[in-house]
Structures are given as C-alpha cells and as structure tokens.
C-alpha cells in the first residue's frame with residue numbers, strides 16, 4: 001500500500017489544492033475562482049453547514065430546499081451535523097466575500113449512521129455550494145481539499161450517498177469515487193485513499 005504522503009503527493013499533482021495557493025490552483029481539472037479561500041470549518045460554522053445540508057438533501061433546482069433549521073429538525077438529516085464538531089469531524093468552508101460552499105465528513109457506527117455508511121473506519125462526506133455559485137469549480141476544490149485532508153489524517157477511504165440523477169455523481173467519479181452499493185434511487189460511493197483520479 002502507498003504511504004499516505006505519497007498518495008497525497010499524487011493527488012495534489014493530479015488535481016491541485018483547495019486553498020488556491022498561486023501556482024497550484026490552476027492544475028488540471030481545477031478552475032481558479034479569484035480570491036476563493038478554503039478554510040477549516042469551525043464550531044461557529046454550524047449554521048452555514050446546516051444551510052448547505054439542506055441544499056444537499058434536496059438538490060433538485062426545481063424543488064424547495066429546507067432551511068438549515070429545518071434540516072437540523074429532521075432526524076435523518078441532523079445525523080450529518082448533530083453535535084458539530086464531534087471528535088473526528090472535519091470540514092472545509094469556501095469563502096468568497098462570505099461562505100459560498102462547504103464539504104465535511106464524519107464517522108458513524110453500525111448502530112447510528114447516515115445514508116452513505118460503509119464502515120466505522122470510513123468517514124462519510126456531505127457537500128454543497130450555494131445555488132448562485134455552482135458551476136464555478138468551487139465544489140471540486142472543496143472535495144479535492146477534503147480528500148487530501150482525509151489522507152493526511154490517515155483515513156483509508158471516504159464514502160458518500162448520491163441520488164442516481166444528481167449530476168454531482170460526475171464530480172465524484174472524476175475524483176476517484178466508485179459505486180459500491182445501489183439502493184432504490186441512490187448509490188453509495190467510496191473513494192480509497194490510494195485511488196487514482198478519473199476524469200472525463
């Protein structure tokens with residue numbers, strides 16, 4: 001198995017770093033949003049993360065999105081953020097004159113988990129970008145940054161759940177997530193720390 005540092009190096013060379021360090025943010029697959037900053041999510045970001053959770057839960061543009069408050073009041077959704085930050089939680093917030101997107105992961109147990117659970121060792125990702133800022137490369141930068149951080153923290157893989165019609169699936173596949181389980185209308189995807197990125 002490749003050492004984590006080697007895997008991070010390979011991923012960085014392939015798809016660049018979220019923080020937008022000059023010279024790295026324009027690597028293949030990443031567009032540069034001028035002055036975009038990705039920073040670690042703090043306890044005070046809970047409200048924004050909850051808003052992003054609502055966006056991720058109802059991703060179809062033609063359907064009303066739950067507010068952050070509504071998302072946290074829904075026990076199925078609240079699982080993704082209850083008690084934030086719990087030990088092992090990690091997230092990134094993309095800032096561009098205020099928060100414009102967030103991605104985070106959390107580990108779960110067999111007894112208490114979210115939709116994309118695979119094992120207690122593999123954290124599950126949630127991600128969303130504010131509707132008016134989608135399609136600018138922000139989501140990709142958040143996800144790449146989160147993958148890098150997960151490797152640096154020694155996690156063997158990341159998982160997530162995605163509706164089969166959600167175009168976010170293309171983003172996930174392009175950074176190395178593969179489907180490991182299909183349910184009625186959604187799939188569980190996993191990206192191993194040693195996975196190669198796939199593009200196009």
Ligand SMILES: CC(C)(COP(=O)(O)OP(=O)(O)OC[C@H]1O[C@@H](n2cnc3c(N)ncnc32)[C@H](O)[C@@H]1OP(=O)(O)O)[C@@H](O)C(=O)NCCC(=O)NCCS
Pocket residue numbers: 055056057059127128129130133134135136137138139140141161162163166167168170171
């Ligand atoms: C999914 C999401 C986080 C992606 O963030 P983003 O900033 O819009 O994505 P990017 O601009 O970085 O694009 C990355 C890739 O996403 C894919 N993609 C995402 N949404 C897409 C859409 N509506 N149509 C086509 N492709 C889309 C494309 O493959 C794109 O790759 P490309 O740049 O090579 O075309 C964002 O669209 C979002 O918040 N969606 C609603 C919430 C959601 O669905 N969350 C995930 C739940 S599983």
